[in-house]
Amino acid sequence: MHAFGCSLCPLAILTVLVTALFLPLPGAAQERVTPKESRGGKPLQELWADIPDEFRHLKFPEWKLPDDLKSWRQRDRKATRDLVLRCLGDLPPRPAKPKVTVIDREDRGDYLLERIEFHNGVDAIVPGMILIPKKRVGPVPAIVGLHGHGGSSETICTDEKNPQCVGPMLARKGFVVAAIDTYFCGARASRSKTKHRGLDEGTLFKLYHLQGRSLWGMMLRDQQILLDYLETRPEVDAKRIGVTGMSMGGTGTWWLAAIDDRVQAAVCVAGFTRYRELFAHGNFRLHGMYYWVPEILRHFDTEAIYSLIAPRPFLALSGDRDGGLPLTGIEVLERKLASVYDLHGAGANFRSIVYANTAHEYLPEMQAEMLGWFVKHLSSKK
Numbered sequence: 001m002h003a004f005g006c007s008l009c010p011l012a013i014l015t016v017l018v019t020a021l022f023l024p025l026p027g028a029a030q031e032r033v034t035p036k037e038s039r040g041g042k043p044l045q046e047l048w049a050d051i052p053d054e055f056r057h058l059k060f061p062e063w064k065l066p067d068d069l070k071s072w073r074q075r076d077r078k079a080t081r082d083l084v085l086r087c088l089g090d091l092p093p094r095p096a097k098p099k100v101t102v103i104d105r106e107d108r109g110d111y112l113l114e115r116i117e118f119h120n121g122v123d124a125i126v127p128g129m130i131l132i133p134k135k136r137v138g139p140v141p142a143i144v145g146l147h148g149h150g151g152s153s154e155t156i157c158t159d160e161k162n163p164q165c166v167g168p169m170l171a172r173k174g175f176v177v178a179a180i181d182t183y184f185c186g187a188r189a190s191r192s193k194t195k196h197r198g199l200d201e202g203t204l205f206k207l208y209h210l211q212g213r214s215l216w217g218m219m220l221r222d223q224q225i226l227l228d229y230l231e232t233r234p235e236v237d238a239k240r241i242g243v244t245g246m247s248m249g250g251t252g253t254w255w256l257a258a259i260d261d262r263v264q265a266a267v268c269v270a271g272f273t274r275y276r277e278l279f280a281h282g283n284f285r286l287h288g289m290y291y292w293v294p295e296i297l298r299h300f301d302t303e304a305i306y307s308l309i310a311p312r313p314f315l316a317l318s319g320d321r322d323g324g325l326p327l328t329g330i331e332v333l334e335r336k337l338a339s340v341y342d343l344h345g346a347g348a349n350f351r352s353i354v355y356a357n358t359a360h361e362y363l364p365e366m367q368a369e370m371l372g373w374f375v376k377h378l379s380s381k382k
Helices: 010-021 069-088 153-157 167-172 186-196 201-210 215-230 248-259 275-280 303-307 327-343 364-378
Strands: 030-033 100-107 111-119 125-133 140-146 176-180 236-246 263-269 314-319 350-355
Touching: 030 327, 069 215, 069 248, 069 303, 111 167, 125 153, 125 167, 125 186, 125 215, 140 153, 140 167, 140 215, 140 248, 140 364, 153 167, 153 176, 153 186, 167 176, 167 364, 176 215, 201 215, 215 236, 215 248, 236 248, 236 364, 248 263, 248 303, 248 314, 263 364, 275 327, 303 327, 314 327, 314 364, 327 350, 350 364
Parallel strands: 030 350, 140 176, 140 236, 236 263, 263 314, 314 350
Antiparallel strands: 100 111, 111 125, 125 176
């Protein structure tokens, strides 16, 4: 008799061992899915092939993953976040009480749409939208939707031909949804052209650099003002706020969750990136000026920023042929973040799903996963 409590032949034992090798490891976060339909894309070029010599010799910092939960919680997490915030620049304090004006209200059947605007206390009037479900009992969870490069709050809330338009779907499921136009996008882009003659993305990047700020930091600051406002809305349960977005909005999703603990759940679509692999594949040109934060690579790659989200629920949805987020980098992040979440005893709170033969796309399957993630993690009070 064997320790298993039954008699097993050698072949049976071998079968058990081989099968075990292909079972998911505890805490494994990687999932690979073949979608029903996708545009597809070109395979990535080989690592460091046709890369300028100057970039071949770049030094990428090795950041030590947290391995002691007590030290991480008491000291190292704060030190890491302080470094992240320092790299974002000398950002002006946010207004103590956001002064938000409701410009218009529309009845959209299952929900109300409010068009809002507020001054960010520095240099811009920020337009946006809020969708409020009609059928609700007491305060409900809210989702901040971040649009992609060149999009707007309309992209999230009203342009239902756009795959990024997840606002109505979320509102019909009982979530308050809020979105604003970022710098150089939407209504703010047209205002810049008519009033300031050139406050486009590149000009803003240069201006803030001269002022010791970063464009990305100022964009995140506006989203934090939106969070400040949502906390004042009687329809919103401030303890149940999530954030999601695609592309530039996907990048904003994990940055915002990392620097602001009010974000209780996050879904990043087509924005799950790591700097080293982005450079190694020669795809750094696929991200706009907003993406580049001064001095980050003096300290760490992006796993340090993502680690600040743990143990809060974080879902990444990516295409395997999306050049702006190379699969090789995704694989590194999957391993590292699975370790961080396991350290917290919250392995199930991190998932990364990669869709086969998928480029920079927001698939229906991704929308369904996003919705399910928020229903699971925000819909019921804990």
